[in-house]
Every structure is written in C-alpha cells, then in structure tokens.
Amino acid sequence: MKTGFNFAYLDEATKRMIRRKILKAVCIPGYQCPFGGREMPLAYGWGTGGIQVTASIIGKQDILKVIDQGADDTTNAVSIKNFFKRVCNIMTTDRTAEASLIQTRHRIPETTLNKDQIIVYQVPQPEPLRKLEPKEKETRKLHAYKEYALMHVKLYEEISQFGSVIKTWAYPVETNNRYITDPTPIPKFDNPKMNNMEALQLFGAGREKRIYAIPPYTKVKSLDFDDHPFEIQTWDECCSICGSTKSYLDEIIINNEGKKNFICSDTDFCKSNLEKNK
C-alpha cells in the first residue's frame, strides 16, 4: 500500500458520515438520502458515488469485484479495481461467487448473489421523476406524498404510442410498496433480480450527492399496468461463446459486412459456463 493515503482513500470522518447515511438509507428502503459527497480522483459520471460507498464499507478482509456493463476487463472496471488495490491493499476477483463486495455499472451479475455479499451500484441520476418534473422541491414532495401518477402517465404514453412500454433500461421500480426508485441504467432484464435479493443493494450518486439502498429480502416491483404486465427482454439467439440462452446478450458487429454476433454481457458468467460445458 502506498503511504500518504488513509485506508480506502477517504478520511475516517467522511467514511463515518457516509456509513451513517447508508444506515439511514437501509432503514427507509428506496428513499434518497443526501450526503456530503467528496471529490474523488475520478470524473463525475465514472462512478464517484459508487466509489465513495465502496470506500466507506470496504474492509481488509473484503474481496472486491468491479464490473462495467457486465464485464470485468473494461476500462472503468479495471481502473476502479486498481484504485482499491492501491489504497486498500485488498484482494480482487473476477468471480462473482468469490466476491464479498461488488461494485457495478449497468448490470447485475447473472450468478445469484447471496446474503454475505453487498452490491454497490453507480448511479448517474438517482431521481426517477427528474425528467418528468425538473424541480427538486417538487419531486421531494411527490415522493413524500406518494404522488406517482406522473410515472404511470409516462408508461401510458409509451403504450399508446408504441403499443408497449419501450423503456428497456433504468426501468422504474417500486421499493417495499413505497418509494419509486431508479434502478440505475441496468437493463430491465435485471429488474426481477432486485426483488427479494439476498444481498444488500447500495446505490451511490456522486454528482447528485445521494445514497439509497434496498435491504436484503425487500419487495421490488417493476411498474406496469394490470393489462400490460412488465416483461423482460428475450433473444432468439444464444451466446456465441458459451451457448447460454438464459443470460443478457450484447449484440456485436464483427466484420465490415455487418455480421452480428450475440455474446453474454456478464464475462464471468460466460467463462464459467464455458468451463462447465467442456
């Protein structure tokens, strides 16, 4: 470990403040707690919120996994992993099952998480109602009074225009029958995994300075209409590497003729699936 840093980069007082906010967030599932976000050695939009949450809860025994769009080997994931290696001197892993702490951007791992794990989401915009109501003062009231008609009006509009809800990512959910929550830009394919998850789910938004949480075994329901129930994406193809038909697939163009391939977005799942099938 390089000297000149406190363990996990943040000073102890800051970590304490963030931990208190995390506790509050866990007590009120889905409620956005403001916190004193610090500047991190990383640009806003690259996971400053997630990093601060991770830094506040990480311990010397933790094994960290970081994913970006499901992959362990992308720039954002690699540099955040290196950052924590340097300031915490901890173990990192690519294996979902081995990790005790997972920081993620845009995906939930395919492997089911267990009660000994914590997943930290990087959040670009914590307020699900922001695009519908620009005023923060008003959105806070809408949450406080549980006035969520606007959100359903948006779904109504999509059904009336396109025949079905076309929102495929950051699909709004209702947490614990109370707060409407932004699940971050994960595909709606991952929404059902949030429901009753055994692991603790923490969300950090650095630019907006908000933390929210979904405690283990909490009901998370994707919004829908009685006669237009929520559905996840499906593919006709399977993963061209491991052959999986159950995972979320990325579409990749592989030559100049526009030939397409579909592969698992979760690289760890894809590898283990391949090993298993050998």
Place this chain on the structure above:
Amino acid sequence: MNIKKIMHVENLTHFYGNQIGCKGINFDLYKGEILGIVGESGSGKSTLLKCLSGEISPSAGKINISLDQGGVKDFLSLPEQEKRQLMRSMWGIVHQNPRDGLNLRISAGGNIAERLLNVSEKNYSFLRNTGKYWMEKTEMDPDRIDEFPLSFSGGMQQRLQISKILSSNPQIVFMDEPTGGLDVSVQAKILDTIKSIVRDINVTMIIVTHDLAVVRFLTDKLLVMKDGIVVETGLTDRVLDDPQHSYTQLLTSSILQV
C-alpha cells in the same frame, strides 16, 4: 328534500399587505349547486377562488368542507398532503388558460389518464376508454386521443381541460373564466357542453367570471363582488332581474343591447 351542504364559508378575508384582496365573505354551497361569482377586474373574485381552492391561505376566516367520506372538515387546517390529494381527485380547477391546466408534453389521453392515475387506477384499457368517453362527452373527436394539446385549437384545449377535470368524477369544480379568451361562437358551444354535462352528472361548481351571460346561462346562485366585498347575493335570476345594490344595477344595465 334534504340537500347536503358541502361547503360553508365564514368571514373569509385575505389581505395582500395592506391591500384588501377579499373581505368578510360568507356563503354556503350545496350539492349540485352552481355558484357564480361576478365582479369587475380587481374586485377580488380570483383571490376568493384561490382561497377556496387552497392556492393561497387566507388571512382570516373559516372554510368547512363536507366530503363524501370523512364528514365535515376544516379545510384551512388540513395538512398539505390532503389538500393536494383533494385538488388532484375530488376537486378540480378549470383555468382560464387551458395551458395552465394541461400538461403540454403529454397527449390528450395522457392528460385525462393523469387524473385517474392519481386515484390509483392501473388498468390501461380502462384509462383509454374513459379518456375516449370524456372526449366524446365534451364533443371532441375521440380519434384524436393520441394527439398533443398544442395541436388543438383554443376551444378544443378548453374542452380537453374540462374532460380532464370531470373524468375523475369530482365533487367540486372551480372554474376561473372558463370561456375567457375564446370567440363568441366557441364560447356558446362550450357553455352548452358544460351545461348539458353538469345536469347529467350533478356536479357542484363555483364559476368566477365577469361575463353576465355565462352567469345567467349556467348558475343557480350569484355573489356580486366589488372592492373585495360581496355587495349582493341571491338566486341568479332574482339578482339579474331585480338588482338591489347600485353596483349590481350598474352592472346589469351595462350589458350591450345589440
């Protein structure tokens, strides 16, 4: 016959600094009744309407309301949440400018659906059918349900605003100059529509206007306001045919005889 009193207003007063907005207003509103408030510009009509609909909280006075569920309540001491809930479902305001009451970024059907979603209606086809039903009832073309309010004419926008408010089957509707800014033929058509609907669904209404024709055509009872106070009150026909106060006499005699 026992008609239910749904609003009781006592000594309602509002000051803007030292300036009188409205002063010492008393009236009762009964179920199914249409109350008109007339007066010239600056007479305090709109201030009164804002006090009644909870938009501003008056300096003094009392408003008791009687809800379908929950008995008599002191409106002014209701928590903000309940006031908002009232305005979003049980009550409704039709603004003079339909753009104040409509969400221009969502379709006509979406505007109507928003009211119903406020009362937790989560069935898409129901929302759709109710939207079409109310558009038809206010004499709009239900095929235009997916169009945006800006593609409608001013009169149509006003009809859409009225459908939106009425779709949740409200107890009291407040109308602020519902036909202001529309040309006479459109005015007449909208008044016709309003009249036929209110008789149909037995809604209670408070209409603020300076147009005596609107009052004569729609209202049962009338408050005449001048300089923030009510100068005369009574049955509409009585007040207009036999005005007692000098201001009301001036008002009725200044209708243009063409």
